[in-house]
Amino acid sequence: MNSIIMSFENVTFTYMQEDESVKPAVNDLSFSIQDGEWIALVGHNGSGKSTIAKLMNGLLFPQTGKVEAMGKLMSEESLWDIRSQMGMVFQNPDNQFVGATVQDDVAFALENNGVPHEEMVVRVKEALQQVKMADYLDHEPHHLSGGQKQRVAIAGALALRPRLLILDEATSMLDPQGRMEVIETIRELRKATGLTVISITHDLEEAALADRILVMNAGEKQLEGKPDAVFRSGNELTNLGLDLPFSMRMTHLLREVGIELQGEHMTEDELVDELWTFYSKK
């Protein structure tokens, strides 16, 4: 199935439109996302990433251009229907936890959408199993780690059985372990359900896992392509204020001192593999 799940067509959005000196946060942006893709939207602070997220779920409407989601034009009328088909996880784990306990929080979106009680119980359990938090039904948020809270937030989104999951800097406030937990959860979910994921991030290591990367700068699309293609344009990324993944920086540095490594390495394992077989291959 190759249908388009989300598309932006010449979208421009400016905060405080009346003020001429304010530059548009998103400027003439066009892209489309296929059903089942994992897209990473990367960019430095102020590149317009968060505005894009808000445009995607109808918290903001573009001043010019069109946003389409699930085949519908985003408008006041279609808004709630579109929202019921997408889940969104935000940056701060604490500020999006609505329920008093894990299960209440997961059920929140279901309650809003009027899902009957029996169905809710099933879906809450199912969603929590998907993120491996089924043992924490009655836990309160302040007894959970950041990574666990974000997984609960993902479960809260999944309970609605969405077609699209948007992660808006969902890992940026987490410690490395929490970040791994969340990324691993997303990977497994993708494997199991083929869910479409848009992850908005400034962490290129996370972006490296995606099928396609969109690099944003000052409200415009700077680069687009598969992760390895995007990462090959190393300096350009660094100039945009983005840090290359450690393994790639290492590769670049090794090349600079004259060690002829073969490919680009997106993970440390790949790099290590090449390094320890380096001499034997020669």
Next chain:
Amino acid sequence: MMEKMIFGRFIPGNSLIHQMDPRAKISFVFVFIAIVFIANSAITYGILLGFTLLVVFLSKIRLYFLINGLKPVFILLIFTFLLHIFFTREGDLLVDIGFIKIYEEGLRQGIFISVRFLVLVFITSILTLTTSPISITDGIEVLLGPFKRVKLPVHELALMMSISLRFIPTLMDETGKILKAQMARGSDIGSGPVKDRIKAVVPLLIPLFVSAFKRAEDLATAMEVRGYRGGEGRTRYRQLNWRLIDSLSLVVLVGLAGILVYFRV
């Protein structure tokens, strides 16, 4: 000190009282508060005290824990007790040491008021100790249901309550962090004259407010994205379940009222 306080704390458990429907428990407490005022003699206060201890026993919350947790309340209790003893001048004179004169009626009143106070504090504490805040909120929402007719935003009130409860620990943590951050910058909150201490709280409160507003905004966004559109058309994940024991508890309460009226002087 905060750890020992049991006001508003919930102790999970599986006792008879824990299993009761929050609606029943809340109604029970309110009716009980009214009933307490029927008592006016040694026997009736004795019955009340006995009944309360029975409830505590049924809740399987240790009396020691309860008393220990309510220490701050006891200070108030002793204060009212002494007030009654010293300022009621009726009945026979019992003690007369210089300026201290204790009369029989004063002693009686002091004991009665203390028992009344104690019983009320115990019963309300048992309510909050055995019912999770979220259940209390649910109970209140249902009990206030009829007031929707007069345009009381019952659902919104209940949601506000549950969100406030949910954020108490978060904001407590935050306060701790800000406190440490300010202490690291040399602010001194714990000492000096009262005026200085109050002034020192300001740099604590302002960041707390700023962050609370930020959180509120984030939360509102998250709620909207998750499809929150007010109470209409919403279903409930938590179902309340009125059982025989709940009806029985209220019957018992009516019985108690009857007994108290009978023994009343």
